[in-house]
Amino acid sequence: MIATMLTGVLLLLCCTGGTAAFFLSELGDETEKADALASWGCGPIRPVDIAGELPRFAEYGDAQIRNAAIIIKVGQDMGVPSRGWVVALATAMQESALRNLANSGVPASLALPHEGVGADHDSLGLFQQRPGWGSVTERMTPAYTARKFYEKLVKVRSWQRRPLTAVAQQVQISAYPDAYAKHEELASRIVNALSGGAARTIEINGKAVCNAAERGQIAASGWTAPIPGGVGSGFRTSSRPSHNGVDIGAAKGTEIRAAATGRVLVARCDPDDRGRRDCDVDGHPGKGGCGWFVDLLHAGGYITRYCHMVSQPRVSPDQIVPAGEVIGQVGSSGNSSGPHLHFEVHLRNDRTSRGAIDPIPFMRERGAPLRSAE
Template identity: 90%
Template sequence: MTAGSASAAVRRPIRIGLIASILTGVLLLLCCTGGTAAFFLSGLGGTAEDGDSLAGWGCGPVRPVDITGELPRFAEYGDTQIRNAAIIIKVGQDMGVPSRGWVIALATAMQESALRNLANSGVPESLALPHEGVGADHDSLGLFQQRPGWGTVAERMNPAYTARKFYEKLVKVRSWQRRPLTVVAQQVQISAYPDAYAKHEELASTIVDALAGGAARTVEINGKAVCNAAERGEIAASGWTAPIPGDVGSGFRTTERPSHNGVDIGAAKGTDIRAAAAGRVLVARCDPDDRGRRSCDVDGYPGKGGCGWFVDMLHAGGYITRYCHMVTRPRVAPDQIVPAGEIIGQVGSSGNSSGPHLHFEVHQRSDRSSRGAIDPVPFMRQRGAPLRAAE
C-alpha cells in the first residue's frame, strides 16, 4: 500500500480518548506498493531503571513471583509499590488465574491507588494501619480502593486479601480474557472513570514480564502458559494476538519499498482475519484506487492503488492496527467495540494487490497517517504474538 493509498482521511492524524496458505515471495514483493524510523523497545513505556528492555527479561518458563527478594526498579514506582505489584501477581499465580488476569489486576490497582495501600480520611487511622497514604474516597481502602461491601477495614487494608477478592470477581466476568481491559476492570470495580484503566495496560504488562519471567507474552494452551504463541485466536496475557497465521513476505519500509508502511502476510483467500487486540473500529470501508474508483469487490492488481476493503482499529495506549485487501466488506462497523481475536474479515486481494494476503500495519500515538506507522514485527513479538518470518 502506498503511503497515500488509504484515502485522504487515512492520511490525517486523529486524537481519540478511548478508549496473515503462504504466497510466494515474488507475489508478496509485487503486492501493495508503498511504510517511522526503527522502533525502539524503550518506546513501549515502563522502562526499568537499570536499562533492561523487555526482551532482556526473556519469556518463560513463567516463574513464581518472589515478594521478599530484590525486585526490578521502575522509574514510575518505588520499591514499596513494586512489592505491592508482586503481591498482586503472586496471589493470581496461587489462585491459578491466567496471566492476563494479572495484567488486568495490576492496571486496575495502578489507576485506583498508584500501587499504594491507601487508608482514607473516613476511617480512624488506628484501624487502617499500616498504610502508605490517604486516599480521596471517604470509605474506600487499599490497593483497589474497595468499599465496605468487600470486607472489613483490616481485610481491605491487606494487599493479598484485596487482590484475591478482585480475582474472584474478575474470573466471573464473561469473556474477560478477550474483552478490553477497561471494560473488564469496570465490571469488577464499578468506577466513576471507567476509561482510565486503559492507559495503564502497557506498563502493567511490562511489570508482569519483569516480575514473572515474560508472563505477559504467554498464552494459555491446554492449561499451560506457552510463550510467543498467540496466533490462531489465542490471546497473550498482553492482550494481543497475531491477526492471521502465516509468514511475512514483504517487510516494513525495506530498501526496495521505502514507503511500505506495514508488512504483507501470505494466506489463502478466505482465511479469517482477527482483531489483533481489543479495541474500537475507526474505519471499515472500501478504499478508492488511484483513479478514485471504489471497486473492491473484484481482485486488484499491482499499481491499481488503494487498500481495498480495509479496517482500522484503535487500541489501548493509542495504538492503531490496519488490515487491508479483504475479499469482501468487513464484518465490523465504525464505532463497534471488538474483542481481541474476533473475526473482522477474510483475506482477499482487493485494491493494490498481486494476490491474496493481509497487509498489516501498526500505528502509534493515535496517528493513522504514515507518520504514525511503526514496524509491526518487533511490536507484535514484544507482545507474545509474533509474526513469523518466511524461511
C-alpha cells in the same frame, strides 16, 4: 487447530509446561512452586520475589512496584492464569496508582501503615474496596485485597477473552469504567519484568504456551496475531522503502481478527490512484490503494491497519471490537498482486506514515508473533 499451532515455525520460540490447571498454593515447598512456574517455558518464568530487588519503572516508585509484585505473587499462588495478573494490576493502577491508600474515614483505633489518603470516605487499599469486601484491616492488607479481587475475577464469564475494561468493571463496578484500558500496556510490561515474560503466554488445554497467540487465542498482554500466515514482504525493505507494514500470505477468505481490543476508526474502500472505489474486484500491482481496509485504535494510542480485504469489512466506524473478533476476510483488493493481509502498526494515534513502525518486533513483544514465511 491446536495441533497446527504446535508445529513448525510457530513454536520456534515457544515452549509448553504446566500452569493454571492447578493451584500453586496447594503444592509443597517453595522449590516445588518454582519448578512448576519454570516449566511454563516462556523464558525465565519465575515466582515473584516480593522481598528481593525489583526492576525500576519511571512511572512508579519502589513501594508501588513492590505492591505490584504482591498482586502478581497472589495470582501465581492461586493459580490464576497470567491474563488475570494483567487485569488485576491495571485495575489497581487506576484505583490507587499502586499505593495502599487509607482515608480520613478510618478510625484512629484501626489505623494501619499506609501510603496516602484516598478520595472516597470508605474505599481503601490498592483496589479501593468498599466495606463489603472485608474489614478495614483486611482491605488495608495488599495480599488480602488482591486475593479478593481474583476470587471475583475468575467468576466473570469468559474473562480471559473479554476486553480488560469490561472485565475489570464487572469486578469493581467503577464510576469510570473506561479508564482501566489505558493501563493495560504498562501492566503487561510490569508483569513481564517481574515474572519473566508471563504476559506473552496463552492457555491451551491447561498449559501455558509462549509467543503463540493467534487464531483467536489472546495472549495475557491482550494481543493476538491477525491471521496465522507467514510474513513475506517486510517493513520498509530496500526494495520497498515506503512499505509501511508487512504482507502476511494467506488464502482468499481467511478470517482476519482484531489484533487487540479497539475502536474502529475506518472501515471502507480505499480509492485507487485514479480515485476509483472498485474494491469488490481483485486489484493488481501499481493500482494503488488499500482496497477494503480497517483501522483500529487501541489503548496506548496504538493503531493497527488491515488492508486488501475480499469484501466490505464486518465492522463499522466507532464500533468497539474485542481482541480476536473477526473483522473481515483476506482478499486481493487494491494495490495487490495476490491474496494476503497487509498489516500495519502505528504509534501516538498517528495514522500517517510518520507513525508507522515495524509490526514484527512489536507483535513479538506482546506474545503474538508474526511468523516468517515457510
